[in-house]
Amino acid sequence: MxxxxxxxxxxxxxxxxxxxxxxxxxxxxxxxxxxxxxxxxxxxxxxxxxxxxxxxxxxxxxxxxxxxxxxxxxxxxxxxxxxxxxxxxxxxxxxxxxxxxxxxxxxxxxxxxxxxxxxxxxxxNNFVQLLFALFVIDILALFLIKDMEAYRRYILLNIFADMFIFTVMAIINCKVDSLDIREILRYKQIGHHLDFIAISGLSAVFMKIGLFAFHIGGVGLQNIRLHRLQNVWFLSSPISGLIMLMKFHVLWNSSVYFAPYLHSICILSMFGGFLGSMCTKHFKLKIIYWQMMFGAILVELLCFRGFEWSKEFSLLLLQMYVLAEALYLIYYYTGRCNLIAEIIKRHSNNETALNMAFVLLFLAFIAITGTLTALYNRGNRYYIWTFAVLYTISLTVSIRQMIFLPRSNIITAKAPSVKMHWILFFVLGSLSAFVLQPKQLLAPAVLGFTVAFLFLCRYMPAAKQIAFYGRYKNRDYIGMIYKFLFIKPLRLCGKFLWILVDRLLVEKIIIGVSLTLAQKAIVGFRRAHQSTTMGQLMIVFILVGLICVAFSYGGYK
Amino acid sequence: MIEHFIYMLPLLILLFGSTIFACKKFAADDTPQCFKLCRLIIAVSFAFSIIFYNRPMLIGLSAANHLTSILLSWLFVNVFIILYLARKWFNSIKQSGDYFCSGIIFATIAGCLLIISKNIVLTAGAVILLMAVNIRMLQKYRESMQNLQFKNVYTKSALWLMIMLLAATAKLYFQAGSGDYEIVQNMLHEKQSDFITFGASCILVLAFMFLLAAAPLHYWLIYTAAKMSLPILIYFLLLVPTVAFACLIRLDMLMLSTLSGSLQILYCAIGFMSVFVGAVGACASVNIRQMLAYTLVFFVGIDFIILQHFTLDAVQTAIVYCFFCWLALCGICITLFCFKNKGEYLLQFDQFANAAYKKPCAALIMTLLFFSLLGLPPLTGSLGLFAVLNELAAHNCFYSLIYVLLMLLILSYSYLNVMQKMYFENSRNNFDRTGFDIYILLFAIVAVMIFVALQPHYLIGNLWMAEIFYG
Amino acid sequence: MIFGLPVLLMFLPLLGCFFVLSSRQNANNAKHVTILTLCSGILMILRLFSELDLSQKGMQFVYNFDWLTSANITLSFGVDAFSLLLLAGIYISLLTAVVSLPLQQHENKSLLAWNMYFLWNVSGLLFANDIISFYTFFAAILLPLFMLIGQFGDLKKKIGLYMFFIFNFAGIIVLLCAVVLVFKYYHGNIMLHEIALMNMPQKAAKAVWGGVCLALLARIPIWPFHYWISSIVSIIKNPLVYIITMLVPLTGLYGFMRFWQLTIAESVMPYINFMAIICLITMIFIVLIGIAHKEFLYKLFAYMTVYYLLFLLAEILLSSILQADTLQMNIAYALFTFLPVTSILIILDLQMEKECEDKNCDYRGILAYMPKRAKIFVFYVIMALGMPVSALFWNNFIIVSDLFKFSFNIGICVMFALSLLTISMLYELYVMRDLKKHISPNENIADISNLHLAYLAFIGAILFLSFFNPLWFKF
Incomplete structure (x- = not known):
């Protein structure tokens, strides 16, 4: 139980x-x-x-x-x-x-x-329970990341996503007067602000998974240790985002914007991930972009399966994990360098380990291709093809660069000899064997991609791209857009309000003017109290005047 | 006949005392004996006035009831406090206090007469006597005011007012054929449309306003208070207003209530002006004594605003409020005796810097008293303020209510200045040691305030005024 | 015996104040007396909770005192779960502040005496059941506040202090007008919850409720009254004084809760939306200014203001559509966590600022040198932001959800403010923890002491348990 x-x-x-x-x-x-x-x-x-x-x-x-x-x-x-x-x-x-x-x-x-x-x-099945778990996962991500720079963007974006989900749940709860998630269908009947709810909820999910336009949090993780990065992606906020999507899709997909929004972001993520992984010289960043692509295809596949989780998805996730672990092993045995150029420059002392890692990666790749074939249908075919092609190209380029590029012309340095963890390979190998579905391997598409993968790994013209890494400056354009569209205006707005209202209006005008007036009044008052004949006459005049007024206007009892 | 003589004993003893002080000159070293003698005379007089509390001292000219007894007690308490504090001052400057003591005795005689009087001639006489005492007090202690530009302003004004008061009293007396309040009231009722008669009544009121320092007749107090010696200041802040106020309320209820329709405008205008002048003037002050003088003007203004209704409950509220203000002012005056630097009592706000650290107890009590004057709960002054506002609301005077509160807000600024200096400004000011007796006096004031706060039914709530007024 | 306990609890701080004043002039006496008083107070609160009947509506253990029978003034005091929870929160906040107070010279005595006097006034306010006693304690708070801020607030400009006093005094005066009017029409003292049901001429009712609302709003940093508090809090450096100052808006909020216990007066109804708009504008305004400021303390101020305004919004908007006691309890649960958490954050932050000042080092990245402090600080920030570690979490959810029920737009504005606030505070936390931001490294920065850490962890545990059951301590 x-x-x-x-x-x-x-x-x-x-x-x-x-x-x-x-x-x-x-x-x-x-x-x-x-x-x-x-x-x-x-x-x-x-x-x-x-x-x-x-x-x-x-x-x-x-x-x-x-x-x-x-x-x-x-x-x-x-x-x-x-x-x-x-x-x-x-x-x-x-x-x-x-x-x-x-x-x-x-x-x-x-x-x-x-x-x-x-x-x-x-x-x-309860909003508060869901929110509780969602927040806890984000808090635990703090411990998993354990890097301040990475924490900044990732957590901030995730908390923002949590606030979106919080809002969505609060709106649903206020209309259906129930905290039970099964009651959301009633909200669908009531139908208030459905579009808002769908867009907010989807945006939150995208932020959590780290899809395109919302991937700045994920990109921020490029400097944390790779095993932490893997764990965060496969166990933390992106998964909670997926679960939210599965729980709430019934409500969200009643909005007309749901499908276009979801598909467009997924497509953009695939292309964005591909471009990102091709352009970047940073190995971890490549992994982040690949995961972005994977996240996009997972969402798409789920969408075409009515957001019902099935055995295939479990397998796909595990296969992807094995692939990520194989990449991790490559990274580990090439001296844990972050830059591709650095990895290439180091002549490895760990050829056996690298070859075994490649075998693992290959197994994972064909397993993924097999599962994708099993999930293939008329609706999602374009998405699967796009993903498979882009992912294969991008992955093979990097594999070629790191493992199979001829090293004769490159100045090499000795990579430190790393202990061979046979037990790790054994466990991973078992896992890959477990996730490998022999029935699917015989499909023509799988065979085709297997051949293409092997061919590209061996003969892909990847050397030119290394030169491209040197020229290309990897700038965080999306981060800059966020900065100039949201952060700067908000800060400026705050500063402006502070200066305008607090400083200018209250401090300078209201308080300043009142103080000046008070000072003037006090000076005037002091002057009026000078003992002059005029002053005394005025007092007499006031008193006589008062008596006259009192006599004229006062009634008698 | 002998009983008339006996009932006059309080006055006679005071007269006897004044004669002693007129005949015997005390040297500077004899100051304690001088004050002791004065206190003895006052105490005996007070004792007799308590014993014969329901017997008129001057048959035909005076009344004796619960109200007069209470007011007389109030007067004597004032005198005791003034004498006690003045003795310290005279001791510290090594000066003989005989002149001051005789002045206080004369003022007490005048005060007694004002409180018990039910005859305008007697009242006018007492007012003139009081004014004369005031003139002599200020003249005598002019050394301490030699830099003051306006040292004779009181004398000139008082003399003019005395003449006018005599004329007004003569007019009313001859027109009514008697000086008795009730007869004059009947005459006023009949001659309502006579401007001269009305003017004469107004002059009578103006004389009291002058003594109370209500605006625009407040200038004398403001000019002189800035450099007034402490005993004189206390005398002008506590004793003179108390007796003037006591007499005015009796005059209002027994004689002038028939003119209430007209006088209401006068009172209201005077009240509004006083409140304004008191609040703004206090803010403009940098001298604590002047600020206290303005404070007095402010509270007198509030009393006039209440008294405009000429009803028993209004009078009762005015008395209650006056009592609370008197209590707080009295306390503040006592605390002024705690702050002495190199033998000099403090004048300017700046001199109070560091007071809270050197004299924490006195500073704390002074703070509480200032906040009490502002009517901040749970301090006792809030009761008085609540009574005043309640009274104004009961008569639907909402504009007056708002005005009073607004001015109170302005007044608070001036108190903040003192607080700021005492607590929040560091300086190397040192203060002389204060006698323990002053603290006992202060604690007594605080005890009274706490008692009143816990048991306010002795003062407010039920309409005891009617009972004691005619009782 | 239990019927005497609320009165004893009410006057306990005053008793403590006298003991503090009479304590000997050394560094520890006054502090120990204060801690003892506060601990006794907490024990009394627990005892009262154990006797409290939660199913019963209205005040319990009511004590009436015939103060002025002839004027029909009977003072009434009592407690309910709502006021006791707030009192418990305040006691814990002040105890935390006093415990972390540096042992200093004789100044502590005065500071602690005024602190106890303030606590007495706040206790009186929370126990008040009638309008006169409410007004009395509501106004009385001003004196200790003024003295504390003036004496220990390290104010450079006196004008800020004057403005603070005058703003508050004006509020008190306005409330006094309202009380006088109520007194005029009711011919005596009236229980707080009955005022909204009282029959008055329309003009008078408008004046009364206008006065009450203005007076209470003057205590909450709502635009345009925000200046008095924002100008003060940015300068105060003493944690205890800061906490006390930040408790002032609570008195205004509490006033709204009590005056509108059963219903909102009809004469105020047309203006409710206007008030809500002002609240929302202030919330967004403060949050944006908080973003523009770089100090964590200002962000904390923005945080507190936004939460106070959120509770105020909930009270003024929802009391007409929800059961008042349920709403009040939700707010009380949230406040019970909110008060200690914010107090602890204030203390920790001010201590860090002082450490930086003493060691002449940079404030940014300072937490990187203080691992123990960093842990506890992060924990409390997480708690403050309504993460699922305290009762604030699901009470926030319920309150926001109810606000959405009232108006979608209001709910969105509130969520916008809360989101920005959360992001802003988390970002600042990152700045404080990021070692790279620290310009002038200093290895001698002192971390929090183990004893203090244990105390804060203990308070954290108390608040964490409130996540499972807000009244877990009621047996």
Missing amino acids: IAYITLTLFVIALLGSINIGIKKDRLFSFLMFILLCGIFAFFGLDFAAGKDSVLAFVWNSSPGGDIKIDIISNAYNYNLILPFFTITMFAVWQNIILRFEERRSAYNAALVFNLTALIVMITG
């Missing part, structure tokens, strides 16, 4: 976050992994048993309805949780093996907390 699994995961994460000594950390994190494996086994058994159950309790009450915590165990949810659970486990395993984190158990705990939040989000 998912509820118990969630609770156990939470407890493990809680224990993992206890600060223990560095020496015990490795053992502790290993124990965590073992426990996770055990829970995963239970999860698998439950999944296989196929029993549906619900754990629901009322957390709090409000006039808009009870705030319930629902953890629903059914096949759909198991299927949806499976890839994330697997990825989390692998991420924990990788963390133990590669030892990049100072406090591995704390990082693992963050990953497990994140998984718990994802499960809460997937299984929940």
Whole structure:
């Protein structure tokens, strides 16, 4: 039952976050992994048993309805949780093996907390529960990123997206007077501000996934460690965005703007990702752009499947993860250089590892192609073709540059010899074998792409592009657009208001003028109190005048 | 016949005391004895006035009821406080206080007469006596005002007013055939359309306004207060207004109420002017004594605004408000005795810098008293302000109400100036040691204020005025 | 015994004030007395909560005092869950401020005495059940505020302080006018919740409600009254004084809650939308100015103002369409978290500013040198922004949702302001944490002490538990 699994995961994460000594950390994190494996086994058994159950309790009450915590165990949810659970486990395993984190158990705990939040989000049916999980995932992303520069854009954009989703939920709740997500169909009938809700919600999802025009947060992650980048993409906010899309599409797609907006952003993301990955010399940035492309195709495929998650999507996600891990291994064994040119310059001492990584990458590629073929239909064919072609070209160019480019003419430097992690390859290999679907491999399209992939990796004229990297200045145009369209005007507006209202109107005009007037009045008052004959006469005049007025106008009793 | 003589004992003792002070000269070293003697005379007089509280001192010319007893007590308390504080001042400057003591005794006689009088001749006489005492007080202590440009302004004005008052009293007396308030009231009722008679009544009122320093007759107090010595300041801020106010309310209720329709305009105008002058003048001041003088003008103005209605509840409200203001002013005057630098009592606001750190207790009490004057709850002054506003609202005088509050807002600025100097300005000012007795006096004032705040039914709420007025 | 407890709780700070004044002149005495008083107060609040009947509407443990029988003035005091929650929030805020107060010279004595006096007035305000006692304590707050800001606010220009006093005094005077009018037509003292139901001539009703609204709005930094507070808070450097100043708008907000407990007076109805527009304009105005400013403290001020205005908007707009007590409890739950959280952020920020000043180093990136402080700071910022770590999270959701129910446009404006605010604060947090921003590195920057950290973590835990049940401490 998912509820118990969630609770156990939470407890493990809680224990993992206890600060223990560095020496015990490795053992502790290993124990965590073992426990996770055990829970995963239970999860698998439950999944296989196929029993549906619900754990629901009322957390709090409000006039808009009870705030319930629902953890629903059914096949759909198991299927949806499976890839994330697997990825989390692998991420924990990788963390133990590669030892990049100072406090591995704390990082693992963050990953497990994140998984718990994802499960809460997937299984929940309450706005507050969804929002809760959404925010928690974003907060945990802070721990996963752990880099201030990256954190700035990524988190800011995600929080902005959260505020959009918050708004959407608040509007729905106010109209249907219920916090239950299943009631959103009633809102569809009421139909107020449907377009606003759809556009806001979709924008939030795009921000979270990091699709084109909303990818500045993702681009900001280029300087964090690669394994963190992978974990963020496959487990954190982009996934929460996808889940939101699946939960709310019923309502959002009733807007006429939904489909055009979604398709246009996805197409733009594919081309934008392709161009970005081709132009950039930064390896991590390339990965970010590839993920953008992948995010776009995932959304498109989901759209044409009525946003119903299926086994194919789970597989696709896992295959993509294996591919990303293979890229990670290439990065790892080429000396962890960020720039492609740097990677090329280093003559590798780790040929075997690189070749094995390439095999893994190749396996993942054909697995992805196979799954795409399985998901292929009349509606999404153009999108799949576009993605497949652009992705293959972009990926092969980089693979060619990093692994297969002849190095005779290039000044090379010795790359440090890196320990061969056989166990990592073994696990990844098993995973790729698991995600490989033999039936799909025989499809003509798959065969075609396999041949094309191998051919391009070997014979792609990639050397010229390296020269292009040197000339091309990779500027963040979208970031600049944001800056000049939103940030600067807002700041200027604030400054203008501050100067105009606070300084000029209140301080200078209202207070300044009142003070001047008061000072003048005081000076005048002092002058009026000089003992002059005129003054005394005036007093007499006033008094006589008053007496006359009183006599003339006063009534008698 | 003997009983008439006995009932006059309070006055006679005061007269006897004044004779002693006229005959015997006290040296500067004898100041404590001089004040002791003066206090003894006042105490005996007070005791007799309490004993014969329901017996008229001057049969046919005076009244004796609860109100007069209360007002007399108030007068004597004032005198005691003034004497107590004045003794400290005279001790510190090593000067004989005999002249001051005799002045206070004469002023007490005048005050007693004003409070008990029910005859305009007696009233006018008492007013003239009081004015004469004031003139002598200011003349005598002119050393301390030698830089003052306007040292004779009071004398000139008072003399003019005395002449006019005599003329007005003579007119009213001969026209009514008697000086008794009730007879004069009947005469006024009959001669309502006679401008001269009305003018004579107005001059009588103006004399009190002059004593109370209501605008536009406030100038004398403002000119002199700036460099007035502390005992004289207290005398002019506490004693003179108290007796003038006490007499005015009796005059209003017993004689002038028949002219209320006309006098309402006069009172209202005077009140509005005083409130304005008091508030703005206080803001323009940089001298604490002058500021207190303006404060007095402000509160007198409010009293006139209330008194315009000539009803018992209005009078009661005016008394209550006057009492609260008197209490606060009295407290502030006492605190002024705490702030002394190298033997000199402070004058300018600037001299108060650092006061809060050197004299925290006195500064705190002074602050609370200033805020009390502004009517800020939960300080006692808020009760008085509430009573005033309630009274104005009851008579639908909403514009007056708003005006009063607006002026109060302006007045607050001047108090802020003092606070600012005391608390928020650092300086190396040092202050002389203050006697413990002054603090006891201050705590007594605070205790009274707390008591009144907790048990206000002794003062406001029920209409006790009617009961004591004729009781 | 329990019936004496509310009165004792009300006068406890005054008692504390006397003890502080009579404490010996050393650095610790006054502070210890204050902490003891505040802790006792919190215990009393807990005891009162345990006896409180949440199902009962209106004030409980009511205590009447015949003050002026002849004028029909009976002062009435009582508590309900709403006022107790606010009081608990205020006590925790002040306790936190006092605990983190640096041990300094004799100045502490005066500071703490005024602080206790202020607390007495606020307690009185929260306990007041009738208009006279409400007015009394509402106005009384001004004196300690003025003294605290003037003495310990480090003000360079006195004009700001004068403006502060005069603005507030004007508000008090306006409220006094309203009270006098109510007194005139009711012929005596009246319970707060009955005023909206009182029959008055139309003009008088307009004057009364106009006065009440103006007086209460003068306490909230709403345009054009915002200047008095914005000009003051940007200068105050003492955390306790800052917190006390930022509690002032709460008194205005509380006034609205109490005056419109059952219903909104008809005479005000036509102006409600106008008030709402002004509130919204102020919210956006303050947020934009907050973005333009680079100091975290100003952003925090903007944050507090926006939240106060949000609660005010909810009160004035929603009390006509929702059950008043439900709405009030939502706001109270939110405020219970909001007050301590903002106080702690103020304290932490001002401490950092002081550290920078002492060590002559740059403010930006300073948190990179203070890992413990950074953790606690981030936690409280997250809590303040309404993330799911406190009751603020879902109460915000409910309040905003209800605002959408009233008007879509208002809801959008509110969300716009909240979003900008969140982004602005998070950005500033990034600036404070980013080591690269730190121009003049200084290794000697002191981090927060373990004891202080433990205390803040304890408060954090209390507030975190409120996320699961806002009244978890009621047994």
